[in-house]
Amino acid sequence: MTFVIGRFIPVDPVLAIVGDHATQSTYEKTRLSIGLDRPIPEQYLIYLNKLIHGDLGTSVITSQPVLTDLLHFFPATLELATVATVLGVIVGVPAGVLAGATRGRWPDQIVRVVGLFGYSMPVFWMGLVGLFVFYGKLNWTAGPGRIDVGYEDVVDPKTGILLLDSALAGEWDAFRSAAAHLVLPSIILGYLSLAYIARMTRSFTIGQLSQEYATTALLKGRSFWGMVWRHAFPNILVPLVTVIGLSYATLLEGAVLTETVFAWPGLGLYITQSLFNADMNAVLGGTIVVGAVFIGINLLSDVLYRIIDPRLRLQ
């Protein structure tokens, strides 16, 4: 674990220094006092030492510790990415299996086109058009932001995940408001992860169906779909966990544009705004959290392998 962390940190001091040049004189004196005049290896060691002690520095903009900021912004992204991934899995996995099993016929073609659209759509544009149609014209969903202004401080933030908090507190009006704000961005992000998950599931399915055991099952009298779901699907699960984990991690990190369009106060928005304000401590902290989340999710899917695949349990 430390090895992996050591691998992704060395980018950061470089960024911090380049960022400093970008901001010029105002910050330069303060930065000097923080220790930017020392040699880079020394800075790096100091930074590493602080990091180990959980100190990510102070944000120049909010003048709060970066860690506090991150704890404030991260739940919003977590909520959005989780709902989106759940949507992507619920639709994407069956669609992918269907496409793989009917390779070359019309269900496959439909899934392919839907996937291609998802791959080619600029998220920020889809968000704007979605807002225009469903909020502006039809008024089916709520507008940007996480919750209506009136409900903002109604619920005591226990987890920071508004749906959970309001449900726990029994504030159902606030729950509805939060859900109405969540629908559009999560469907749009869910569509992206759907496109990816469906495409990968399709190729895994095709790979499994060409194996000899699939033919054997059919020859023994299994119905085609019975074979697909009972024989092939369990074998698809293992690589699928990696894919879903990867897509989840990407959404947690990469929701930058969606969060900008929907004014969603999450990690992506925090990193972007800090970047524009040359708030390098915040950017570094955010990036480290992003990397840590990435690694954490990879570890989690390694653990899940062992639960799903009995062959790995024996070793």
Place this chain on the structure above:
Amino acid sequence: MTSLPTQNRVDGLLALPPTQNPLSSSQARWNHAAVLTRKLGRSPLTILGLAVVVILVLMALLAPAMTGGVSPIAQDLSGRLQPPGAAHWFGTDELGRDIFARTVYGARATLAIVALVGVIVVPVGLLVGTLAGYTGGFLDAVLMRITDIFLAFPSLVLALAFAAALGPGIVNAVIAIALTAWPPYARLARAETASIAHTDFIAAVVLMGASKWRILLRHIVPLCMSSVIIRLTLDMAGIILTAAGLGFLGLGAQPPTPEWGAMVATGRSVVLDQWWVSTIPGLAIFVVSLAFNILGDGLRDIFDPKSA
């Protein structure tokens, strides 16, 4: 004498059966090209993708002629935010600029970014990958760890960080995207090299006394090219989306240069009333990246039937 079946005459050379035993290297090459062209002809979707890409190139080259001399940056404050109509096919934006002209000229920025990123990423990826794969050992380990570091970050966040550090602008956007886009190519080239390096023909070239660099550049790199180029076509859509995303956040081409991502961003504040300002450039991004995706998919099927 009975005439030949018409089909043969129409298809001409391409209808000849491929030779299994080519007599010369040029015949082998033509043969290969003919087989590929025929496969392409059987995939109308791929041709459609290719057609859109060709149209994009034409749009970029012939922008002044296509817009009939309408300037993409001429402002007309009395005619701002007009809906699409006869005078302005796609309407006008918040400064009264013609959106059709801006969309056509915007193809230049998109094409420039895509082409430049490709020109940077392919040689860098190839060099790092083949070098690592062929030399192995310490150099391999170092180069691959560097690659891993870049791969550990989501490319948009990394591109954002670079673009913000370098400052906004189209050249910096290209550099930022290229910096985040090369690692997969290095990985790919390394894997290909590893499988080529131990073949008999490389051993033969070594015995003939060829230098390391000659083997790398003349024998290994050409064999890696096709998979790298296909990968690049598949990545083009992603590059366009990243570039548009940077433009949307204000880190791409600077105003008044027309760029699709930035155009979507300017329409953001009026999207509920003047939908066309954002929608039309966004549609352009979507169509072009869809075309690159289709083309890449098709090319992959044609060149590599195994990974369909």
